Amino acid sequence: MTAPPLGRDYRLLWSAAVSSRFGDALRTPALALLAAALTRDPRVIAAVAVAGHLPPLLFGLLGGVYADRWDRRRTMAAVDGLRAAVVAALAVAVAVDRAGVVLLLAVAFLLAALGTLFDAASFALLPSVVPAAALPRANGRLQAGTAVAGGFLGAPAAGLLFALAPAVPFTVDALTFAAAALLILALTAPGTPPARTTATARSRTSGSGGADGTPQSTHRKIARG
Numbered sequence: 001m002t003a004p005p006l007g008r009d010y011r012l013l014w015s016a017a018v019s020s021r022f023g024d025a026l027r028t029p030a031l032a033l034l035a036a037a038l039t040r041d042p043r044v045i046a047a048v049a050v051a052g053h054l055p056p057l058l059f060g061l062l063g064g065v066y067a068d069r070w071d072r073r074r075t076m077a078a079v080d081g082l083r084a085a086v087v088a089a090l091a092v093a094v095a096v097d098r099a100g101v102v103l104l105l106a107v108a109f110l111l112a113a114l115g116t117l118f119d120a121a122s123f124a125l126l127p128s129v130v131p132a133a134a135l136p137r138a139n140g141r142l143q144a145g146t147a148v149a150g151g152f153l154g155a156p157a158a159g160l161l162f163a164l165a166p167a168v169p170f171t172v173d174a175l176t177f178a179a180a181a182l183l184i185l186a187l188t189a190p191g192t193p194p195a196r197t198t199a200t201a202r203s204r205t206s207g208s209g210g211a212d213g214t215p216q217s218t219h220r221k222i223a224r225g
Contacts, residue, residue: 006138009129009189014142016183017122020080021146023176024115025154026161027087028052030169031108033162034094035101044101051105055113060120067120076125077184079118083111084177091170128189 028049035048067075090107093099123139130138161169 006130006134006141009187010138012183012187013122013125013129014145016076016080016180017142018145018149019176019183020083020115020118020122020180022149022154022157023083023087023173023180024111025150026158026169026176027111027173028108029155029158030162030166030173031104033158034099034166035104037166038099038101038104048101048104048108052108052112055109056116059113059116063116063120064124066117067124070121072121072125072128073184073187073189075121076118077181079114079121080177080181080184083114083118084174084181086111087170087177088174091167091174094170095165095167125189129187 031048031052032045035045039045086107090099090103093103123142126138126142127135157172158169161172
C-alpha cells in the first residue's frame with residue numbers, strides 16, 4: 001500500500017529546516033577560514049570554533065522548554081529572520097574589512113544559540129504538520145535532509161564560496177536563513193497544538209515531566225521514536 005503524501009506544509013517545513021541547516025553548515029567553516037585569515041594564533045581560531053559549538057550544550061534543554069511554550073511557527077520565522085540580519089551584517093563587515101576576532105566570536109555564539117531554538121521548534125512543530133501515523137516517516141525524511149545539508153554540502157560549498165571572496169559565503173548564508181523564514185511564514189498549520197491535546201499531554205506526563213508537571217519536549221520524543 002502506497003503511503004499517503006505528507007502534504008504542502010510538510011514540504012515547506014522540510015525545505016525551511018534543510019535551508020537553515022545548510023546555512024549553519026556553510027557558516028561554520030567559513031568563520032574558521034575567516035579567523036585564519038585574520039590571525040595566525042591557533043588558540044583564537046579554536047576559540048571561534050568552540051563558540052559555535054557551546055550553545056547546543058548550554059541551551060539544548062532550555063530550547064526544548066521554550067519550543068513547548070511558544071508558538072513554534074512564529075519562533076522559527078523570528079529566529080531565522082534574526083539570523084539572516086546578523087549574518088548579513090557580518091557579510092557587510094567582512095566586505096568592508098571591518099570584521100575582527102571579537103565580532104566572529106560573538107556571531108558564532110549567537111547564531112548557534114538561535115539555531116538550538118530553531119531546531120527544537122522545528123521538531124516540535126512536526127506533529128501539527130503531519131498525521132500521527134506519518135510522524136516516523138516525516139521525522140526520518142527531515143533528519144535525513146538536514147544531515148545531508150549539514151554533513152555533506154555545507155563545508156565544500158563554504159570553501160568554494162570563500163575562494164571567490166570572503167564575504168560571499170556569509171551573503172549566501174543570510175539568504176538561506178531569509179528563505180527559511182519565508183517558508184515558515186507560508187505554513188498554514190498552527191504553531192501550537194490544540195488546547196485539548198495540550199491538556200491531555202500535561203495530564204499524562206504530570207508524573208514523568210518536571211517537578212511542576214511541565215511536559216517533556218515534543219521534539220525529544222520524536223527524536224527518540
